[in-house]
Amino acid sequence: MPQLEYSSPSTADDAVRALAAAGGSAKVLAGGTDLLVQLRSGRIRPSVIVDLKRIAGAVGIREEAGAFVIGAATPGAVLGEHAALSKAWPGVVEAANLIGSTQVQGRATLAGNLCNASPAADSVPAMIAAGATCVVVGPKGRREIPVEQVPKGPGETSLAPDEFLLEIRLPPRPPRSADAYLRLIPRTEMDIAVVGAGVSLTLDAEGVITAARVALGAVAPTVILVPEAGAALVGSRLGDQALEKLDAAAKAAARPISDKRGTVDYRTNIAGVLARRAATIAYQRAESRA
């Protein structure tokens, strides 16, 4: 490995300076579960690695006026152990906790999962369904963008080389709201999603869905938000008709590839199935909060 440097800045500004100084040849390190693999395989050859973990707030979860702010280097295990977060956002937490093994959970982060930009990233459909935003820091300061604006294609993000993701924000939750994430894999754990589906919804006092967001993973070059699928649920009590419309909208939005994990037809079909099942779980969770 030629001339690699390791930098662990203690402020976000220092991290931006370190990234800018490297002129595009730096890589940001959070949990490292993707970065180290890419580094060791030679797929990436950065000149400097900028570790976020010493920046105040980069590891940990805080509540701000009903919103949850999750530091970019917060590992999945910490999310799962956070009772309030797990209660408010069970879908996001279950999605994050599906990634890898116990060991990987000790390191892997939501921000890393997002910035690794895999179309099959498990936490990303759940975050997009949740309406999560992220705080991006760069030389011009901070900007907050929806999570769905980060991935541009497999392994590609919209972030500039001198920008990094500092934190992820999950918005305040109205009453009778819940989310869920499901993925299909051919075994029970430690695998990459063939298809993933995240659903987040809010009910009124009569059990009618007033807001819904649906996102799908592994059926397009990026995880996709499917507004038509969310719209199919609004105004319903998740009856058969709404579920059929959801299924059709999810299938219509899916434009997967065929690979060793599944064919175009299979993935398209499963996108509908998982969207329905995730919506059903989210609905039951929301109802149980009434």
Place this chain on the structure above:
Amino acid sequence: MSKQHVTTTVNGDPTEFLAAPGTTLLDALRDELGLTGAKEGCGSGDCGACSVVVDGRLVCSCLMLAPEAEGRRIETIEGMAQGGRLHPLQQKFLEHAALQCGFCTPGFLVAAKALLERNPDPDETEIRYWLAGNLCRCTGYDKIVRAVMDAAAEMRQVRRAS
């Protein structure tokens, strides 16, 4: 490429070492500190043979850069037996023949210890899921799972008696 000076705690002892920025914690443990219990199986976080505990968190030391260890508290398999006295998990692995070639064993022991510290009474499913990131090509896992359950039972009994 200059090496970085890293100050850390390994198995309770203050420890310093030099590491090139791109080397992993696993390499530093094995090559700089001579702690060769943690093994490199896959080098990509899939097999768990390099499992160590960092600040109370089970991780793959192959997926962590050595300089990241600065100021951290690291526990490895070498710290498991106390003064030549085997940890109950180690003893039960022997009794149940929960190993054959032994390459995965340090990782399994470190991971199983981390489980029993969180959950002293795991059921078989919980053990199998917790240990899903540790691969063994010899045993077929059943003996490992039985050894962990037996060690957990014994540790609970000792705790009740004390």
